[in-house]
Amino acid sequence: MQFARYLLRRTLWLLVTFVAAMVLVFLLIRLVPGNPVDAIVAQMTRGGGGSGEQVRAIYDNYMREFGLDLPLWQQFLVFCQNVLQGDFGTSFAQYPAPVTAMIGQALPWSIAIQLPAIVVGWLVGNVVGAVAAFRGGWFDKGAFLTSIFATSVPYYCLAIILLFVVAVRMQILPAGGGYSFGLSPELTLTFFGDAITYFWLPFWSLVIVFIGGQAVGMRSMAIYELGSDYVNYARGLGIGDNRITRYIFRNAMLPQLSGLALSIGGMIGGALITELVFNYPGLGTLLFTAISSNDYPVIQAIVLLITIAVLLANFLVDVVNGLIDPRIRAAETGDR
Amino acid sequence: MTRLLDARNLRAAYRTQDGRLVRAVDDVSVHVDEGEVLGVAGESGCGKSTLGAILSLNVRSPLQVESGTLDIEGKRQDFGASAKIPRTWRGSVVSLLPQGAMNSISPTMRVRDLCFDVVRAHDRRARRSDALDRVRDRIADLGLPPRVLDAYPHQLSGGMKQRVVTVISTLLNPRLLIADEPTSALDVSSQRALIEMLKEMLEQKIMAGVIFVTHDLPVLRTVSDRIAVMYAGKIVEVADAGDLVDRPRHPYSAALLSSVLVPEPRYRTMRVKGIPGAPPNLLDPPPGCRFHPRCGLAMPQCHTDEPPTDGTELRYSACHWSAQHPGESVPVEAATRDELDGGEPLDRAGEPVALAGDGTGVGR
Numbered sequence: 226m227q228f229a230r231y232l233l234r235r236t237l238w239l240l241v242t243f244v245a246a247m248v249l250v251f252l253l254i255r256l257v258p259g260n261p262v263d264a265i266v267a268q269m270t271r272g273g274g275g276s277g278e279q280v281r282a283i284y285d286n287y288m289r290e291f292g293l294d295l296p297l298w299q300q301f302l303v304f305c306q307n308v309l310q311g312d313f314g315t316s317f318a319q320y321p322a323p324v325t326a327m328i329g330q331a332l333p334w335s336i337a338i339q340l341p342a343i344v345v346g347w348l349v350g351n352v353v354g355a356v357a358a359f360r361g362g363w364f365d366k367g368a369f370l371t372s373i374f375a376t377s378v379p380y381y382c383l384a385i386i387l388l389f390v391v392a393v394r395m396q397i398l399p400a401g402g403g404y405s406f407g408l409s410p411e412l413t414l415t416f417f418g419d420a421i422t423y424f425w426l427p428f429w430s431l432v433i434v435f436i437g438g439q440a441v442g443m444r445s446m447a448i449y450e451l452g453s454d455y456v457n458y459a460r461g462l463g464i465g466d467n468r469i470t471r472y473i474f475r476n477a478m479l480p481q482l483s484g485l486a487l488s489i490g491g492m493i494g495g496a497l498i499t500e501l502v503f504n505y506p507g508l509g510t511l512l513f514t515a516i517s518s519n520d521y522p523v524i525q526a527i528v529l530l531i532t533i534a535v536l537l538a539n540f541l542v543d544v545v546n547g548l549i550d551p552r553i554r555a556a557e558t559g560d561r
Numbered sequence: 562m563t564r565l566l567d568a569r570n571l572r573a574a575y576r577t578q579d580g581r582l583v584r585a586v587d588d589v590s591v592h593v594d595e596g597e598v599l600g601v602a603g604e605s606g607c608g609k610s611t612l613g614a615i616l617s618l619n620v621r622s623p624l625q626v627e628s629g630t631l632d633i634e635g636k637r638q639d640f641g642a643s644a645k646i647p648r649t650w651r652g653s654v655v656s657l658l659p660q661g662a663m664n665s666i667s668p669t670m671r672v673r674d675l676c677f678d679v680v681r682a683h684d685r686r687a688r689r690s691d692a693l694d695r696v697r698d699r700i701a702d703l704g705l706p707p708r709v710l711d712a713y714p715h716q717l718s719g720g721m722k723q724r725v726v727t728v729i730s731t732l733l734n735p736r737l738l739i740a741d742e743p744t745s746a747l748d749v750s751s752q753r754a755l756i757e758m759l760k761e762m763l764e765q766k767i768m769a770g771v772i773f774v775t776h777d778l779p780v781l782r783t784v785s786d787r788i789a790v791m792y793a794g795k796i797v798e799v800a801d802a803g804d805l806v807d808r809p810r811h812p813y814s815a816a817l818l819s820s821v822l823v824p825e826p827r828y829r830t831m832r833v834k835g836i837p838g839a840p841p842n843l844l845d846p847p848p849g850c851r852f853h854p855r856c857g858l859a860m861p862q863c864h865t866d867e868p869p870t871d872g873t874e875l876r877y878s879a880c881h882w883s884a885q886h887p888g889e890s891v892p893v894e895a896a897t898r899d900e901l902d903g904g905e906p907l908d909r910a911g912e913p914v915a916l917a918g919d920g921t922g923v924g925r
């Protein structure tokens with residue numbers, strides 16, 4: 226019962242923050258100095274050409290097209306309606322390509338390098354951290370130092386180093402892109418075999434950093450829990466080490482799980498620079514191109530996507546924490 | 562009367578980070594008879610919890626037992642470099658009721674799950690429902706509400722948590738329970754409830770003996786049959802509870818009694834005196850009698866010679882003064898001194914230096 230109430234509250238929170246996010250994204254884009262249509266029209270008419278009247282006509286056309294001639298509140302309603310239908314409008318820069326389709330093409334690439342990197346990095350990192358904490362000694366020292374080093378290197382540095390050593394110097398793997406020139410994305414073995422060679426470098430550059438971060442976090446959590454009273458008490462009662470390890474894991478896991486969910490939520494915008502370094506055809510690259518060409522609908526859609534993903538991830542973290550940790554449920558619903 | 566536990570010449574030390582040894586238990590011998598409650602008293606940091614850890618077989622790094630033997634119900638355990646103690650002794654032969662029970666249960670775990678884990682740790686084939694039935698019976702016997710089984714630790718009040726932990730510690734009917742300051746963090750009514758429960762358990766023969774550790778002498782007087790007073794890693798006096806409180810023979814026991822805030826009738830007319838100075842650093846204890854820098858009866862040999870033990874196993878005092886005055890109790894006014902060596906008057910003298918008042922030392 227308590228959990229149902231907790232869940233309801235969390236869901237309400239999710240809805241409220243979602244609406245707030247919609248308003249913000251909607252306003253932010255419109256607060257950009259100048260009007261996006263001005264920018265397009267200026268671009269189109271650059272290098273002379275086009276009389277005042279023609280420009281006027283083009284301008285009006287675009288204003289109508291993008292709905293910028295309506296009053297603000299109507300624009301917002303239209304915006305909401307479209308978003309709920311999954312329609313993010315038309316790209317300015319690649320007119321008339323629908324934004325939804327552009328994102329649809331880029332998103333799988335981003336997920337393909339990030340999700341495996343996050344999952345593998347999380348699992349390996351937590352196991353390494355926990356084992357280091359339990360074992361102590363040389364294994365701990367080695368694992369700890371390596372992990373600290375791995376997380377402290379900025380992830381794009383690692384990406385550039387890997388790129389330089391493996392792709393440029395040793396020429397083992399291709400340096401950039403998502404697949405070889407001449408192929409097109411399809412579900413065939415040939416394509417997959419080709420794409421995987423492009424996959425390794427960005428994957429490793431992400432996963433190494435991630436393992437380090439998780440290992441450092443898990444190690445310190447586990448060490449903290451190892452020294453806690455309940456561990457000593459359980460030992461004093463003759464409970465076996467395996468069982469006690471489970472207690473420790475459960476408690477040390479709480480912040481780590483939150484970390485996992487947040488990384489998955491942040492995944493969409495998370496590897497922007499990695500994608501740029503490796504020229505990977507994901508959302509990061511798309512966002513970068515959109516920003517450099519003032520392609521507001523695309524920027525808007527990606528920002529909204531990132532926001533929604535982070536909100537959902539936070540929601541999931543709350544739900545999972547509420548399931549595992551009775552104290553959180555109690556604090557939230559105000560009874561004990 | 563059968564002997565339940567007999568510990569001889571225990572010596573144990575913590576190894577500090579820089580490799581030095583803090584000898585927190587130094588040549589300590591204690592015994593407990595069947596049905597008996599032995600109280601252990603002393604200032605904070607004198608090694609009470611360390612002794613409890615050794616007796617409950619909970620020694621782990623950085624604590625090391627250097628020597629000593631332990632007989633529990635005829636089973637002998639030699640401590641030393643390669644001592645190997647069966648894990649299942651803990652909880653079923655001796656059990657620890659730890660200091661600071663507040664965090665003794667993992668916060669994400671229900672009480673019943675810990676109970677089941679305890680049962681199963683000693684009986685691989687135990688069935689969950691059987692085990693929980695047993696626990697439920699035990700809880701009902703001791704007058705606790707059944708809902709505590711389904712509670713998470715944060716849902717229990719401090720006093721209730723302490724009682725629940727006591728039930729868990731004694732779930733397997735250990736022969737000896739070592740209770741380390743179980744009442745120190747509780748208000749008076751919770752203290753009384755816990756002590757009643759411990760007495761009830763002894764009566765029901767759930768355990769055969771208790772070692773009750775505390776700095777709270779009035780509590781000890783009500784619960785224990787015998788009291789051992791510890792100072793700086795050594796036991797300085799042992800006596801029947803009433804005898805020790807009424808006729809202490811060791812100057813430290815007397816000083817400890819005179820500093821208690823709820824004095825015994827004999828001390829009621831006196832000013833609460835306290836003990837000037839602080840207990841010695843166990844890294845480098847003073848030579849001779851460890852109490853001599855703070856003792857009002859100190860004489861020259863106290864500074865150099867280890868004090869002799871005067872009396873029998875059941876009633877003794879390790880002190881030069883006691884040896885010279887066999888059978889006499891210490892004149893309390895004389896036992897504490899108002900200034901320390903060097904002649905400098907101690908401005909704290911006369912003010913109640915709360916004896917172990919703040920309870921929790923470095924190690925629990």
Ligand SMILES: Nc1ncnc2c1ncn2[C@@H]1O[C@H](COP(=O)(O)OP(=O)(O)OP(=O)(O)O)[C@@H](O)[C@H]1O
Pocket residue numbers: 575576577583585603604605606607608609610611612623660776843917920921922923924925
């Ligand atoms: N982990 C440790 N490392 C080094 N020294 C320690 C450690 N734990 C305890 N000690 C030292 O051992 C001595 C005895 O500690 P112990 O915990 O047994 O005292 P205590 O009598 O139980 O005190 P309290 O009444 O405060 O609980 C203290 O002087 C303390 O400084």
Ligand code: SF4
Pocket residue numbers: 811812813850851852853854856857858859860863868879880881882883
């Ligand atoms: S009289 Fe001497 S031996 Fe006895 S307690 Fe005082 S200093 Fe120690």
Ligand SMILES: [Mg+2]
Pocket residue numbers: 609610611660741742921922924925
């Ligand atoms: Mg203690």
